[in-house]
Amino acid sequence: MNLRRRYLRDRVMVSLVFAGTIIVLLPLLFILGYVFVKGIGALDLNFFTKAPAPPGEGGGGMLPAIAGTFIIDIMALAMGGLLGLAGGVLMAEFPDHPLNNPLRMVANVLGGIPAILMGLFAFVIVVVPMGGFSAFSGSVALAILMIPIIMRSTEEVLKLLPWELREAGLALGLPRWRVTLSLILPAAKGGIITGLLLALARAAGEAAPLLFTAFGNQFLSLSPFKPMDSLPLKIYVYAISPYENWIRQAWGAALLLALLLMLTNFLARRATRR
Amino acid sequence: MENVRMETKEVTVFYGQKAGVSSVSLPMYDKKITALIGPSGCGKTTYLRALNRMHDLNPIVRIEGEVLLDGENIYAADKDPVVIRRRVGMVFQRPTPFPTMSIFNNVVAGLKLVGVNNRDKLMEVAERSLKQAALWDEVKDRLSEPAVGLSGGQQQRISIARALAVEPEVLLMDEPTSALDPISTQAIEDLLATLKEEVTIVIVTHNMQQAARVSDYTAFFLNGDMIEYGPTDKIFTNPTDERTEAYITGRFG
Numbered sequence: 001m002n003l004r005r006r007y008l009r010d011r012v013m014v015s016l017v018f019a020g021t022i023i024v025l026l027p028l029l030f031i032l033g034y035v036f037v038k039g040i041g042a043l044d045l046n047f048f049t050k051a052p053a054p055p056g057e058g059g060g061g062m063l064p065a066i067a068g069t070f071i072i073d074i075m076a077l078a079m080g081g082l083l084g085l086a087g088g089v090l091m092a093e094f095p096d097h098p099l100n101n102p103l104r105m106v107a108n109v110l111g112g113i114p115a116i117l118m119g120l121f122a123f124v125i126v127v128v129p130m131g132g133f134s135a136f137s138g139s140v141a142l143a144i145l146m147i148p149i150i151m152r153s154t155e156e157v158l159k160l161l162p163w164e165l166r167e168a169g170l171a172l173g174l175p176r177w178r179v180t181l182s183l184i185l186p187a188a189k190g191g192i193i194t195g196l197l198l199a200l201a202r203a204a205g206e207a208a209p210l211l212f213t214a215f216g217n218q219f220l221s222l223s224p225f226k227p228m229d230s231l232p233l234k235i236y237v238y239a240i241s242p243y244e245n246w247i248r249q250a251w252g253a254a255l256l257l258a259l260l261l262m263l264t265n266f267l268a269r270r271a272t273r274r
Numbered sequence: 275m276e277n278v279r280m281e282t283k284e285v286t287v288f289y290g291q292k293a294g295v296s297s298v299s300l301p302m303y304d305k306k307i308t309a310l311i312g313p314s315g316c317g318k319t320t321y322l323r324a325l326n327r328m329h330d331l332n333p334i335v336r337i338e339g340e341v342l343l344d345g346e347n348i349y350a351a352d353k354d355p356v357v358i359r360r361r362v363g364m365v366f367q368r369p370t371p372f373p374t375m376s377i378f379n380n381v382v383a384g385l386k387l388v389g390v391n392n393r394d395k396l397m398e399v400a401e402r403s404l405k406q407a408a409l410w411d412e413v414k415d416r417l418s419e420p421a422v423g424l425s426g427g428q429q430q431r432i433s434i435a436r437a438l439a440v441e442p443e444v445l446l447m448d449e450p451t452s453a454l455d456p457i458s459t460q461a462i463e464d465l466l467a468t469l470k471e472e473v474t475i476v477i478v479t480h481n482m483q484q485a486a487r488v489s490d491y492t493a494f495f496l497n498g499d500m501i502e503y504g505p506t507d508k509i510f511t512n513p514t515d516e517r518t519e520a521y522i523t524g525r526f527g
Contacts, residue, residue, distance in 0.1 A: 096333045162368075162370070164368055164370045165372070165373075166331075167328060167331075167364075167366065167370075168364075168370035168372070168433065168436075169372075169383075170328070170331070170359060171328070171363055171364035171366075171437065172360075172363070172383060172387075172436065172437065172440055173356055173357065173359045173360025173361075173363075173384060173388075173440055174356070174383075174384065174387055174388065175356050178387055178388070182387050183383075183387075186374040187372070187373045187374050189374070
């Protein structure tokens with residue numbers, strides 16, 4: 001076999017890999033580019049500072065949805081983060097705990113359930129007993145979505161730490177909980193934050209769990225116990241409306257949401273690197 | 275007259291059904307160095323970890339027999355493993371500096387994390403422990419730097435200083451120099467000689483020369499059994515058991 005043929009074959013294979021990469025990247029670039037072109041025009045001062053206007057009037061903005069997105073997602077992260085962390089710590093630090101197998105099964109099942117069912121679940125356990133749609137119920141739905149993601153990422157980063165680290169702490173006469181809290185969690189901080197942010201980014205883009213929980217609201221509401229608007233919901237409602245002004249704003253909302261999620265993902269990567 | 279600080283009576287450690295070490299009875303004399311030697315897999319580390327209840331973390335491990343610390347069985351129902359480990363410290367094979375902590379915080383971790391916050395007291399302990407670990411002169415000007423920036427040998431001495439900071443009565447060392455270069459090994463062997471004026475030391479080593487250099491007593495382990503125990507010079511010059519002789523003369527292992 002001569003050398004030139006091997007070089008040729010090498011070049012062909014490298015080109016194929018390169019072409020494959022481009023093909024994978026194209027849809028992403030296309031979506032981002034399209035959303036950018038369609039949405040950038042809608043992003044004016046009113047978009048960020050005004051409540052929505054009726055369809056015929058023109059003007060108006062997304063302030064309730066923007067504020068609502070942050071409020072709902074932060075509440076969801078607080079609840080889902082706490083429970084997901086607890087589960088991940090249990091699975092990684094207490095591998096022989098009898099609760100681990102059921103917990104792992106629940107995480108796997110939860111991870112495979114369609115997002116809209118999370119909304120249905122939150123509807124049944126929060127909306128019905130509390131007698132109405134609320135931002136809080138939306139946060140519960142998103143929190144349930146986050147839990148399996150956070151649990152798994154937490155478990156994985158904790159398992160990367162050498163077991164000797166735990167033993168070194170225990171050998172100093174530290175109780176087990178103290179070792180976990182003061183030695184293990186700080187050592188895994190970067191990875192844990194990455195997991196939290198990725199789960200947040202995943203949940204923040206979902207409209208389905210919010211449809212019959214947070215429900216949406218035309219007016220600015222900051223109360224967690226009232227219906228609240230959110231960007232994904234607004235995109236859903238506006239995009240299927242017949243009004244040109246609303247559709248334009250739906251593109252704007254989509255662009256803003258995409259930018260926020262990209263920022264979250266970027267921060268998540270930075271947290272790991274440090 | 276020499277006092278027995280720690281003692282095991284027919285200690286057997288089971289991994290599931292299989293015994294890792296069988297029926298080992300050994301004294302560990304106060305302020306002396308006892309070396310545990312033997313080929314890989316002979317059970318010396320398994321035995322060592324039984325001395326501060328490190329096996330408690332592994333549910334398949336079961337321990338029979340008695341481990342006496344100052345005459346009291348550390349496996350008795352009323353004994354708290356956390357308290358036992360405070361009295362019986364441990365240094366591991368690989369250096370284990372706490373990655374998020376400074377040199378200073380590493381050394382005083384055992385005190386700080388149980389609520390000792392008096393800055394002067396912590397400083398005093400850090401200086402004493404680092405001096406005991408023969409590291410003070412090398413790190414005294416950079417105590418606030420991260421401990422992971424130190425060399426392997428220095429990290430191991432940080433681990434030793436950290437173990438000493440809580441003032442244990444007994445210090446268990448599991449092949450503390452096997453991951454280190456000869457110069458760091460020398461530094462740690464030198465410090466053992468001064469350390470034993472204050473603590474009782476049990477050291478596992480697969481390096482026979484090291485055992486001969488540093489220890490007062492030596493126990494030879496083989497296939498989970500303790501074959502022979504005695505003063506180090508007797509074990510190395512005039513062993514009774516032919517297997518011991520075969521091992522120390524390098525015929526296997």
